[in-house]
Amino acid sequence: MTTSTLDPQVAPSPIGVGTPYRVGPDTHVIPELVAGPDGAFIPLNSMVITGAEPIIVDTGNELSRADWMEAAFSIVDPADVRWVFLSHDDHDHIGNLPAVLDACPNATLVTNWFTVERTVRAMELPLHRMRWVNDGESFDAGDRTFVAVRPPIFDGPTTRGLYDSKTGIYWAVDSFGSLLPGFVTDTDDVPADMWRDSFTFFAxxxxxxxxxxxxxxxxxxxxxxxxxDITAVASGHGAALRGGRLLRSIGMLRELTSQPIIPVPGQADLDAMLLAGIHAA
Ligand SMILES: [Fe+2]
Ligand SMILES: [Fe+2]
Structure with missing residues (x-):
């Protein structure tokens, strides 16, 4: 099933913040794409769940602030936002956090102690507007319970995924990522080779x-x-995952410990980029 919001063959430049899309009831992904290898794209997503107590899940990228805020607040009125869930303190998840807290005066920041420690001198976070939720703990949001569950793959010690007990949608943070061919919203629309290879490389x-x-x-x-009891996985760096590819993803994650390490770019690749006239990421 094709659910792309934009056709990458038509869109002149599928880079930047795209149109939010639903991954399930009440649940909207805010997509952003940056250029990746071989003409593919790297997604940098965040999410908004509208319900009795709306929640923003991660806060996008600082350099995309205006577009990200416009997209987020096209889904929910800032005054209605009751929670901001921070999965971890990497820049691509925390980019607009102070601006979101300023814009959403009724929101409580759901995070943890070590995030506060790790962001000290980078930003001032209001302790009196926080709730600290550790791995395995939950909090009530009116019509649903959210459970913080650390995903299997993570690049920061503060990482917590978010499981929505009402919809079964799991925010997997940096797990389950892959390259995308453009603004596709469903992993089933990613070419099989691109998905499989980039899934392992990204992990x-x-x-x-x-x-x-x-x-x-x-x-x-x-x-x-x-x-x-997952109905769909949404994540910071992939399109929505359901059904057969979700099952295959679980299998690929289980096999990671025995996979040979894929080489990463080095100086020769940087030289080639500079020769090609590429001077910024
Ligand atoms: Fe990360
Ligand atoms: Fe990330």
Whole structure:
């Protein structure tokens, strides 16, 4: 099923913040694309869940602030936002956090102690507007309960995914990522080779420690997520995952500990970029 909001063959430049799209009831992904390798694109998503107590899940990128705020507040009125969930403190998830807290005076920031410690001297976060939720803990948002569940792949120690008990949608943060061919909203629309290869590469980039861990223990962390009653995965760096490809994703994650490490670009690649006239990422 094709659910793309824009046809990459028609869109002149599928880079930047795109049109928000639904991944399930009440649940809207705000997509952003940047250029990736071989003409593909890297998604940098965030999410808004409208319900009895609307919640913004991660806050986009600082350099896209105007477009991101316009997209987010086309879904929910800032005065109605009751929660801001921060998955972790990487810049691509925290980019507009102070601006969002300023714009949403009725919102409580759901985060954890170490995020506060790690962002000290980078931004001032209001302790009196916070709720600290650790891995495995939950909070009530009126018509649903959210559970913080750390995904199997993560690149920061503060990372928590978010499971919505009402819809079964799981925000997987930096797990389940892949390249995209354009503004596609469903992983089923990503060419099979692009999806499979970039899924593993992305996972290794985010978590290069997977080859150093105990296979059975890592598999248990994958199974912990797999046991959630997930209807769809939305994430910071992929299109929505459901059905067969979600099942295959679980299998690919379980196999990560035995996968050979894919080489990353080095100086020769930088030289080639400069020769090609590429001077900024
Ligand atoms: Fe991250
Ligand atoms: Fe990320």
């Amino acid at each position: 290794q980039l985010v978590s290069p420690w997977t080859t150093m861990v105990d296979t059975a223990k890592f598999a248990a962390s994958v199974d912990r997520v797999a046991r959630l």
